[in-house]
Amino acid sequence: MTEDGKRLMIIVPALNEEGSVGNVVREIQQAVPGTPVLVIDDCSADSTAAVARAAGARVLSLPHHLGLGGCVQAGYRLAFELGFDYVIRLDGDGQHDPRDIPRIYEALRESGVQMVIGSRFVDGPQEFTSLARSWGIRFFRAMLRPILGRTVQDPTSGYVGVNREALALFSRSFPLEYPEIEALVVLQRRAFRFREVACRMRPRQSGRSTITAAKSLYYIIHVLLGVFVNILKFERHRWRR
Amino acid sequence: MDRLSNVLTLFSLGLIVAVLGSLRRAHIRVEYSVSWLAAGVAMLILSRSQALMRWLARMIGVGDPPLALILAVLVVFLLVFYRFSVTVSTLKDANIALAQRVAILEYHLRSQHESRQA
Numbered sequence: 001m002t003e004d005g006k007r008l009m010i011i012v013p014a015l016n017e018e019g020s021v022g023n024v025v026r027e028i029q030q031a032v033p034g035t036p037v038l039v040i041d042d043c044s045a046d047s048t049a050a051v052a053r054a055a056g057a058r059v060l061s062l063p064h065h066l067g068l069g070g071c072v073q074a075g076y077r078l079a080f081e082l083g084f085d086y087v088i089r090l091d092g093d094g095q096h097d098p099r100d101i102p103r104i105y106e107a108l109r110e111s112g113v114q115m116v117i118g119s120r121f122v123d124g125p126q127e128f129t130s131l132a133r134s135w136g137i138r139f140f141r142a143m144l145r146p147i148l149g150r151t152v153q154d155p156t157s158g159y160v161g162v163n164r165e166a167l168a169l170f171s172r173s174f175p176l177e178y179p180e181i182e183a184l185v186v187l188q189r190r191a192f193r194f195r196e197v198a199c200r201m202r203p204r205q206s207g208r209s210t211i212t213a214a215k216s217l218y219y220i221i222h223v224l225l226g227v228f229v230n231i232l233k234f235e236r237h238r239w240r241r
Numbered sequence: 242m243d244r245l246s247n248v249l250t251l252f253s254l255g256l257i258v259a260v261l262g263s264l265r266r267a268h269i270r271v272e273y274s275v276s277w278l279a280a281g282v283a284m285l286i287l288s289r290s291q292a293l294m295r296w297l298a299r300m301i302g303v304g305d306p307p308l309a310l311i312l313a314v315l316v317v318f319l320l321v322f323y324r325f326s327v328t329v330s331t332l333k334d335a336n337i338a339l340a341q342r343v344a345i346l347e348y349h350l351r352s353q354h355e356s357r358q359a
Contacts, residue, residue: 059348
């Protein structure tokens with residue numbers, strides 16, 4: 001709990017991250033001592049849950065694999081039910097540097113926006129972003145600009161902090177497969193605000209990415225469709241009112 | 242034409258028998274069998290009624306009645322598949338919500354157990 005009585009929780013979605021999740025939890029505890037860390041284990045085949053628990057995290061174990069969106073939403077739901085005011089999410093593979101948590105938390109509290117995105121591009125591009133990913137980000141940045149009415153430097157970042165208003169919304173409704181970009185559209189359509197702060201990204205601490213060329217193509221189509229559907233949904237609600 | 246109609250008749254009879262068999266063994270629920278039974282009966286009627294098939298061909302502007310028959314079968318199956326896609330999506334949403342709820346309840350139980358032990 002902070003000096004203003006507000007409560008922060010850190011959530012870490014993880015799938016088969018036994019090689020990195022322990023370090024991630026310990027780094028979080030060093031960065032924000034005393035803050036509860038919740039690892040959401042998306043039914044890993046390895047000992048992710050046991051490693052996280054041994055490192056001092058609370059663990060929410062899903063009974064079967066739900067995918068990233070369902071996994072993150074489970075964490076948001078629990079945090080909301082437990083009455084937390086702020087939640088910061090970072091990945092279990094160690095790519096997000098927990099030393100940036102205080103910066104995101106401060107931005108959440110000081111600015112009053114509903115969501116803060118940890119961006120790897122606010123201070124210029126970082127060397128750990130692959131060429132394919134960098135082009136993908138440029139594509140989504142350009143696509144989102146007319147929809148959001150502003151430029152989001154790092155729309156695919158999974159390093160995000162939300163306040164209780166966004167937490168309430170996401171615990172009810174959250175994009176289930178590739179949530180980052182769709183979540184921005186959901187927030188914008190409800191006139192919620194967000195901002196970006198500079199964060200460091202690192203290489204994965206263990207394991208390897210499961211993203212392939214075919215999956216990237218599917219990702220692009222899925223996200224485009226999701227954004228389009230969210231716009232339609234919102235416009236229909238507005239029209240009905 | 243006759244051979245195609247006969248094949249389609251056999252196929253629709255096979256479909257109806259298979260669905261009824263699955264129903265009897267409780268492999269398929271009644272509400273999900275209705276679409277398949279309706280599709281099977283529609284195909285059976287179309288394949289046995291030349292007049293209806295010619296009328297259908299005229300209605301959809303196809304000169305060849307067998308082609309009209311194939312188109313009709315295709316449309317029927319597309320409708321059934323669409324209905325099942327909607328059903329599967331609804332079930333998936335319910336399943337995700339349920340899995341999240343189970344995980345959260347287990348979390349609370351574990352927390353209570355740990356605090357009692359402490």
